[in-house]
Amino acid sequence: MPVPNHLESQKRVYAAWARIYDTIYQRMLARPQREAVEAACARGRDILEIGVGTGLTLAFFRPDARVIGVDLSLDMLKVANRKVASQKLGHVRGLMVMDACRIGFAAESFDAVTAQFVITLVPDAEQALGEMDRVLKPGGEIIISSRLVDDGGPFAAMWTALAPLSRAVGWSSDFKVSRLTGWAARTGRYETVHIGSGYFKVVRLRKLASAEA
Numbered sequence: 659m660p661v662p663n664h665l666e667s668q669k670r671v672y673a674a675w676a677r678i679y680d681t682i683y684q685r686m687l688a689r690p691q692r693e694a695v696e697a698a699c700a701r702g703r704d705i706l707e708i709g710v711g712t713g714l715t716l717a718f719f720r721p722d723a724r725v726i727g728v729d730l731s732l733d734m735l736k737v738a739n740r741k742v743a744s745q746k747l748g749h750v751r752g753l754m755v756m757d758a759c760r761i762g763f764a765a766e767s768f769d770a771v772t773a774q775f776v777i778t779l780v781p782d783a784e785q786a787l788g789e790m791d792r793v794l795k796p797g798g799e800i801i802i803s804s805r806l807v808d809d810g811g812p813f814a815a816m817w818t819a820l821a822p823l824s825r826a827v828g829w830s831s832d833f834k835v836s837r838l839t840g841w842a843a844r845t846g847r848y849e850t851v852h853i854g855s856g857y858f859k860v861v862r863l864r865k866l867a868s869a870e871a
Contacts, residue, residue, distance in 0.1 A: 702769025709776030713738030
């Protein structure tokens with residue numbers, strides 16, 4: 659199956675970013691990344707990280723976790739692989755190229771699925787969420803960290819006005835928290851257990867156990 663043009667464009671962008679990504683974002687994203695990892699580890703050992711990129715989060719996981727990271731960019735994953743080797747991160751069980759909208763794992767494979775700073779970049783967020791739902795065990799959590807807009811917040815109108823420009827470069831500037839919580843409610847299988855505050859937010863959606871659904 660041919661790769662859609664927008665995905666090829668994203669791959670080219672991240673091939674260029676791979677060398678400098680850590681320098682720019684390591685300190686900036688550490689707080690929400692640590693919060694998301696801690697929440698994931700609390701749900702169980704088998705964790706999927708979507709959009710693992712250069713592996714900024716990998717050292718935050720508990721040593722007894724079993725983490726698989728996926729990303730669209732092979733160049734970013736090469737950097738992550740070097741981290742795994744140099745830091746001896748034995749809890750990382752695999753890093754592979756994968757599209758967030760087409761996750762190549764069996765149903766109910768993971769105790770938690772994290773997507774850090776990637777949901778605003780995927781072309782179809784609801785399809786990606788549906789894939790996360792498919793591979794997540796009942797009782798597990800989808801944990802999203804990103805720059806998310808508060809509905810009716812003081813800057814919501816500004817981010818909406820910038821949306822056409824941001825879409826032209828493959829990013830959603832006006833991705834609202836309600837898009838996540840609304841999806842969760844519509845499925846009838848999720849409850850929103852946490853919505854963080856601040857510029858970068860962590861949102862946790864817990865999948866109901868089979869008996870609760």
